[in-house]
Structure formats: C-alpha cells, structure tokens
Amino acid sequence: MRRADRLFQIVQYLRGGRLVRAAQLAEWLEVSERTIYRDIADLQSTGVPIDGAAGVGYIMRDGFDLPPLMFTHDEIVALVAGARMIRAWGGAAMARAAEEALVKIEIVLPDAERARAHQVEVHAIAPEMTPEVRSLIDALERSVQTRTRLALSYLDAEARASERTVRPLGLWFWGKVWTLVAWCELRADFRMFRLDRIETMRDCGDSFRHEPGKTLADFYRTMERRPKRET
CATH class of the missing domain: 2.30.30 (SH3 type barrels.)
Known part of the structure; x- marks a missing residue:
C-alpha cells in the first residue's frame, strides 16, 4: 500500500469520534506500530485534528473532512474499467451516465491520478449492442x-x-x-x-x-x- 493511501485509511478509521489504538491500526493496515506513530505525527503536523498518545489511543475531532474523490490506483482502474464496460454493454441511459461519470471523475482528480486514469488499458467492445x-x-x-x-x-x-x-x-x-x-x-x-x-x-x-x-x-x-x- 502506498503511504498516501495508508494515511487516508488512518483518517477513515479515526472518523466517528471513537478511540482507536495504534496496535489496532497497525493490524488493519499490516504495518508496525512504529509506522503508525510516525504516520499520525505527520498527519497532526499537517493540521489533521487527531488527539491522543502512544499507549492510550487516538481520536479525531469532529468537523474534519478530506477532499472528495481521493482514489487509490486500484480504485481508479476499477472505476474506469467498470464505466467503459457499462458504456459498451449497458442500456442507452446507462452508457450516457457512464460517459458523464468518467468526465466528472477526470475533472476532479489531481493531475497524477488523471494521468493514471488515461493509462488504464481495459476496454470493452460490443458491436451486437444495437x-x-x-x-x-x-x-x-x-x-x-x-x-x-x-x-x-x-x-x-x-x-x-x-x-x-x-x-x-x-x-x-x-x-x-x-x-x-x-x-x-x-x-x-x-x-x-x-x-x-x-x-x-x-x-x-x-x-x-x-x-x-x-x-x-x-x-x-x-x-x-x-x-x-x-x-
């Protein structure tokens, strides 16, 4: 898992006002507790409102949100490939919606992720779909x-x-x-x-x-x- 994806997942796990121990986060994310401590310190330094301490646990204060559509590489592949398949094999309304969804996704993605979306080489062709x-x-x-x-x-x-x-x-x-x-x-x-x-x-x-x-x-x-x- 990329570090950026791991940081995103930590924020997701800490949502909802619940106390979560570093050991639990380390188990979920398959990394060491030392890595979790370092990641949380980095998140706190960037302004993410995480409270807590090692040995006690961590909690995130209400009111914090991440920018929308922060997709991992695999999620981008799945979304683009799925939309292309629906565009090829779905109904007319489904195909139009899939095309519009692809455009919206590309608009809001950061430059690097947008480039990844263009690099997805999964395609579907359905000439029999009249x-x-x-x-x-x-x-x-x-x-x-x-x-x-x-x-x-x-x-x-x-x-x-x-x-x-x-x-x-x-x-x-x-x-x-x-x-x-x-x-x-x-x-x-x-x-x-x-x-x-x-x-x-x-x-x-x-x-x-x-x-x-x-x-x-x-x-x-x-x-x-x-x-x-x-x-």
Missing part, C-alpha cells in the same frame, strides 16, 4: 425500479412462443447475454428471461408490491438450492 437492445435494457431497468408489471411475448430455447405476465425483479449480465429475473405469474414461480428472446414487451399499467416468497431475496435463496433455470 439501439433496440439498449432501449430494452433501459425500459426493463425502469420497470424494476418502479415495480411495474410487464406483459412479455417470449421465445424459449426451442423457439416456442408464450405470453407471460411478470413482476420484474432485477437484471443479470452474463457477459454478452442479459437476463431479466422475474416472478412469472403464468408459472407461479421465478424465471429468468433472456433479453434476446423477448419478442415484444408492454407495460401492464399497474405496479406490484413485494410479497413474501416473491422477492429478489427469495429468488437468491432458491438459487442456492437448485440449478439455474431458464424459461
């Missing part, structure tokens, strides 16, 4: 958030058509394939619908309330007990 697919992802995501019941015309793996009324619960991305996790009223059970097999979709015009046994948390519990199942 405007229609992106629009469908956005529409389904909105339906999940608003708990809106949907009527689907769906094709199974053998291209057999069926009409389903579903309660959308979440979207899963499998690397090239998106699926909708939903409660299917026809089957009275959870189902996963591949987005590339949804022929048509319309809003039923009403919302649903989460009921015991029909929530996303319930779906996760069933997944632990049975293999993944596709309609």
Whole structure:
C-alpha cells in the first residue's frame, strides 16, 4: 500500500469520534506500530485534528473532512474499467451516465491520478449492442425500479412462443447475454428471461408490491438450492 493511501485509511478509521489504538491500526493496515506513530505525527503536523498518545489511543475531532474523490490506483482502474464496460454493454441511459461519470471523475482528480486514469488499458467492445437492445435494457431497468408489471411475448430455447405476465425483479449480465429475473405469474414461480428472446414487451399499467416468497431475496435463496433455470 502506498503511504498516501495508508494515511487516508488512518483518517477513515479515526472518523466517528471513537478511540482507536495504534496496535489496532497497525493490524488493519499490516504495518508496525512504529509506522503508525510516525504516520499520525505527520498527519497532526499537517493540521489533521487527531488527539491522543502512544499507549492510550487516538481520536479525531469532529468537523474534519478530506477532499472528495481521493482514489487509490486500484480504485481508479476499477472505476474506469467498470464505466467503459457499462458504456459498451449497458442500456442507452446507462452508457450516457457512464460517459458523464468518467468526465466528472477526470475533472476532479489531481493531475497524477488523471494521468493514471488515461493509462488504464481495459476496454470493452460490443458491436451486437444495437439501439433496440439498449432501449430494452433501459425500459426493463425502469420497470424494476418502479415495480411495474410487464406483459412479455417470449421465445424459449426451442423457439416456442408464450405470453407471460411478470413482476420484474432485477437484471443479470452474463457477459454478452442479459437476463431479466422475474416472478412469472403464468408459472407461479421465478424465471429468468433472456433479453434476446423477448419478442415484444408492454407495460401492464399497474405496479406490484413485494410479497413474501416473491422477492429478489427469495429468488437468491432458491438459487442456492437448485440449478439455474431458464424459461
């Protein structure tokens, strides 16, 4: 861990008005207590309001805050790579938001960190993501958030058509394939619908309330007990 990152973590650990011993900080950060004493002395010399002493513990007075968006190198890589992947594989609204997020992140980063962001060589290309697919992802995501019941015309793996009324619960991305996790009223059970097999979709015009046994948390519990199942 870089020293700058360690100093940042010490400040984070001391937030909230709690007394923390140097030994505990040393264990969390995997350094010696001597290093912690030196780091805290350096923080105090720069005006960080840390009170305490060796053998007693340290506490930070209220009212101190660090400048926003102090990211580590690994965090910058994760943010940039994640935004690029969403830009490539997400819905149209997601892609625009990812692009805007990248711009905002770069604006507020110090020069050195901004240069690191430009050096992240993780890219994603998705030529199969047509405007229609992106629009469908956005529409389904909105339906999940608003708990809106949907009527689907769906094709199974053998291209057999069926009409389903579903309660959308979440979207899963499998690397090239998106699926909708939903409660299917026809089957009275959870189902996963591949987005590339949804022929048509319309809003039923009403919302649903989460009921015991029909929530996303319930779906996760069933997944632990049975293999993944596709309609």
